[in-house]
Amino acid sequence: MAKEGEQIILYDVNPxxxxxxxEVSENITFIKGDVLDFPHLTDVFTQYKAEIDxxxxxxxIMGEIVLENPHRNVALNIGGTHNMLEIARQFEIxxxxxxxxxxVYGAVAGTVSEDxxxxxxxxxxxxxxxxxxxxxxxxxxTFGFEFRISRVYFCYGQGKLPSKFIRLYRLAFGAxxxxxxxxxxxxxxxxxxxxxxxxxxxxxALLYQAKDLKHxxxxxxxxxxxxxxxxxxxxxxxxxxxxxxxxxxxxxMQRAEALDISRAREELGFEPKYTIEEGIQKYAAWxxxxxxxx
Numbered sequence: 001m002a003k004e005g006e007q008i009i010l011y012d013v014n015p016x017x018x019x020x021x022x023e024v025s026e027n028i029t030f031i032k033g034d035v036l037d038f039p040h041l042t043d044v045f046t047q048y049k050a051e052i053d054x055x056x057x058x059x060x061i062m063g064e065i066v067l068e069n070p071h072r073n074v075a076l077n078i079g080g081t082h083n084m085l086e087i088a089r090q091f092e093i094x095x096x097x098x099x100x101x102x103x104v105y106g107a108v109a110g111t112v113s114e115d116x117x118x119x120x121x122x123x124x125x126x127x128x129x130x131x132x133x134x135x136x137x138x139x140x141x142t143f144g145f146e147f148r149i150s151r152v153y154f155c156y157g158q159g160k161l162p163s164k165f166i167r168l169y170r171l172a173f174g175a176x177x178x179x180x181x182x183x184x185x186x187x188x189x190x191x192x193x194x195x196x197x198x199x200x201x202x203x204x205a206l207l208y209q210a211k212d213l214k215h216x217x218x219x220x221x222x223x224x225x226x227x228x229x230x231x232x233x234x235x236x237x238x239x240x241x242x243x244x245x246x247x248x249x250x251x252x253m254q255r256a257e258a259l260d261i262s263r264a265r266e267e268l269g270f271e272p273k274y275t276i277e278e279g280i281q282k283y284a285a286w287x288x289x290x291x292x293x294x
Contacts (some may be wrong), residue, residue, distance in 0.1 A: 009048055011035070012059070019159075019290065035059045035080035045091045054095035057084045062101075063166035066125045077128035078135070085139040085147075095146040096136065097208045102153035102193065104130040104219065107254035113224070114151070114217045114263055121253045133217075146216070150204040153221040153259050157197035157279060171247060172231040172252035176280075176287045178241035186250030188229030193221040193258040196279035199272040205269040215262060219259035222272045234277060238284035248261055 008028045021028060033040045035057075045052065059080050061073040081098065088096050103126035104119040105112045119130040134151055140147035156170075162173040168190070174182045203220035232245045264270040274282065 001162050009044075009052070011041075027273070028065065029182075030035060030211050033137065035083055037077060038086070041083060041087055042090075043150050045093075045134065046085055049091055050089070052093060054208060055084055055088060055093055055095070056099070056204065057081060058099045058204075060099075060129070062108055063103075063127075063169075064123075065094060065166060066128065070124060074124065074128055075168045077125075078131050081132040082135060088145055089143045093121065093145060095148070095208070096140070097134050097148045097150060097204060098132060099204060100129045100133055100149050100151045101126065101149055104133065104151065104218070104258055104261050108256050109258065111223065111258040112219075112256040114215070114219060116271050117256075119219035135289050137172050139217075140270065148207050148213070149217040150207050150220045151218065151259065152200040153195055153219070155200045157283050159197065161287075168228060168253065170273055172228050173235050173280075175232065175235040175239040175241065175243040176284050177291065178239070178243055180243075182232075182245040184242060184246075185248040185253070187252050188227060188232075188247035189249050190228045190251040190253060190255075191225035191257040192228065192255060193224065194226050194276055194279070195221045195272065196274040196282070199279075201275075201276055203264060203270045204262075206270050210268055215263060215267065217269075218264045219261050220264055220270065221259040221261055222274075222276075223258055223261045224276075225257035226276045231276060231280070234280045235284075238280050239286065240279040245254065 005123060006027065010028050010030045011033050013032065013034050031044055033044065060077045066073040084096065104121050105117045105120040106120040106126060108117055119133065121127045121130045136147040146201060156173055162170045162177050163179055170179060171182055171184055171187060200220055207218055229247055232247060236243060
């Protein structure tokens with residue numbers, strides 16, 4: 001969206017915008033803030049109200065990291081969403097796009113679609129995202145604005161170091177960062193719909209920009225399952241580090257293998273640009289640029 005000349009207000013706790021946004025930085029106004037700080041949110045929207053035509057809400061704690069501080073992190077995932085919905089109500093923002101996750105489908109097999117598989121999360125993280133989906137839908141129904149849901153899945157790529165993320169992600173991509181201790185007794189056979197971050201972002205932007213939609217919930221992924229073992233092997237091949245990854249057989253997580261993106265193709269014109277091989281190569285190039293030289 002910023003590449004198309006739209007002006008973006010980026011509200012985030014991080015002190016600077018990611019380096020991957022450097023080329024469009026002139027179209028981004030960065031404001032440091034916490035989505036749980038409702039008075040600050042109110043001040044920001046009061047200042048920029050005339051310039052804001054919608055909200056894309058992406059903030060949340062992911063995966064097993066929720067369990068590290070469940071009181072704080074559940075409050076952030078659900079309470080932060082509630083704050084953004086209340087802002088939309090009070091400031092009469094016509095449209096909110098919420099980035100949810102394929103984790104809301106829970107312990108289902110194969111490739112899942114939006115209508116055939118209602119939310120049935122199997123862990124705390126998925127529960128916070130499903131709760132936020134329901135809350136947003138009811139806010140929209142009650143107060144008369146659009147609430148659209150982008151269900152992304154196992155996003156990877158620039159802006160995210162494996163060392164800062166969940167264990168399965170570290171195992172899959174840690175070789176690119178030269179991490180040690182990339183060992184787990186099972187996981188090689190876990191198939192997931194790994195989606196390059198640019199594809200997830202572009203699909204979500206298409207959802208924001210679309211008009212006269214028939215549906216308001218869209219899977220944004222690749223539709224193609226890849227095993228963690230395969231991804232780890234590809235990461236090793238693209239890595240400048242001599243890193244050993246040891247994954248035993250089996251599946252440590254209860255998750256769908258892939259998300260059916262037929263609806264996004266038909267209604268949004270979305271098509272993922274990156275295969276897993278192409279995405280890992282681009283991720284490796286970014287990692288080489290940002291990591292300190294050893």
